[in-house]
Amino acid sequence: MTHDHDHDHEQDLETMYTQETWDIRYAESDRIWSGRPNQRLVEEVADLAPGRALDVGCGEGADAVWLAGRGWRVTALDVSEVALGRVREHALEAGVGDLVETLQHDLVAGGPAPGRYDLVSAFFFQPPPLLFDGFYRGLADLVDPGGSLLVVGHHPDDVATGVRKSHGPQLMFTPEQVVGILDPEEWDVVTEASPTREQVLPEGPATVRDTLVRAVRR
Numbered sequence: 001m002t003h004d005h006d007h008d009h010e011q012d013l014e015t016m017y018t019q020e021t022w023d024i025r026y027a028e029s030d031r032i033w034s035g036r037p038n039q040r041l042v043e044e045v046a047d048l049a050p051g052r053a054l055d056v057g058c059g060e061g062a063d064a065v066w067l068a069g070r071g072w073r074v075t076a077l078d079v080s081e082v083a084l085g086r087v088r089e090h091a092l093e094a095g096v097g098d099l100v101e102t103l104q105h106d107l108v109a110g111g112p113a114p115g116r117y118d119l120v121s122a123f124f125f126q127p128p129p130l131l132f133d134g135f136y137r138g139l140a141d142l143v144d145p146g147g148s149l150l151v152v153g154h155h156p157d158d159v160a161t162g163v164r165k166s167h168g169p170q171l172m173f174t175p176e177q178v179v180g181i182l183d184p185e186e187w188d189v190v191t192e193a194s195p196t197r198e199q200v201l202p203e204g205p206a207t208v209r210d211t212l213v214r215a216v217r218r
């Protein structure tokens with residue numbers, strides 16, 4: 001029997017965003033991510049006055065803990081309760097347990113998150129392509145006037161270099177796509193870029209390209 005690739009993709013998308021999938025993935029090892037905050041977060045947020053932040057798809061919490069260390073009150077949101085347990089552990093270890101709250105929520109099946117924030121940051125969250133606009137609009141709606149929406153993803157250029165073999169090329173997105181969902185009457189785009197950085201991937205060291213957008217709500 002031959003495989004129908006489109007069909008395989010559909011099945012992937014059905015299971016790719018569920019709590020079960022991510023709880024299993026996190027439970028497979030003690031730590032998946034580096035434990036260091038994302039470089040683009042540090043670059044974009046270091047000069048902002050702290051307020052309320054939502055870390056979307058926070059994983060094990062390195063970004064949330066870094067933000068809390070700078071005085072932000074952080075809601076760390078993820079579909080995986082296993083990941084959120086690690087966030088709470090790491091926040092306590094770092095002495096910022098009182099500044100980090102965790103929120104288990106499925107942003108694909110369960111709709112937008114609750115609350116209003118001075119910073120909504122989403123790192124490497126690749127929504128299903130058909131839901132892309134609604135997904136990021138839903139996050140933009142959570143930003144209070146004067147606050148920032150910060151979106152970072154894997155740039156589609158990485159497909160051509162072969163460094164992201166395991167990432168579905170159809171899920172990668174450009175800065176233009178993110179800016180395209182923002183109403184120019186309501187948002188000032190302060191960063192729209194596709195910078196590269198050096199990363200050690202399972203295949204070895206590589207130069208990867210990020211999609212990077214920060215916009216401030218008027």
Ligand SMILES: C[S@@+](CC[C@H](N)C(=O)[O-])C[C@H]1O[C@@H](n2cnc3c(N)ncnc32)[C@H](O)[C@@H]1O
Pocket residue numbers: 016017018022033038056057058059060077078079080083105106107108109122123124125
């Ligand atoms: C690629 S990881 C990024 C983790 C972290 N932001 C980082 O930069 O290291 C994507 C995260 O999104 C979470 N996630 C996947 N599907 C989700 C959903 N439907 N709702 C909320 N979070 C989800 C996963 O559990 C995972 O922690």
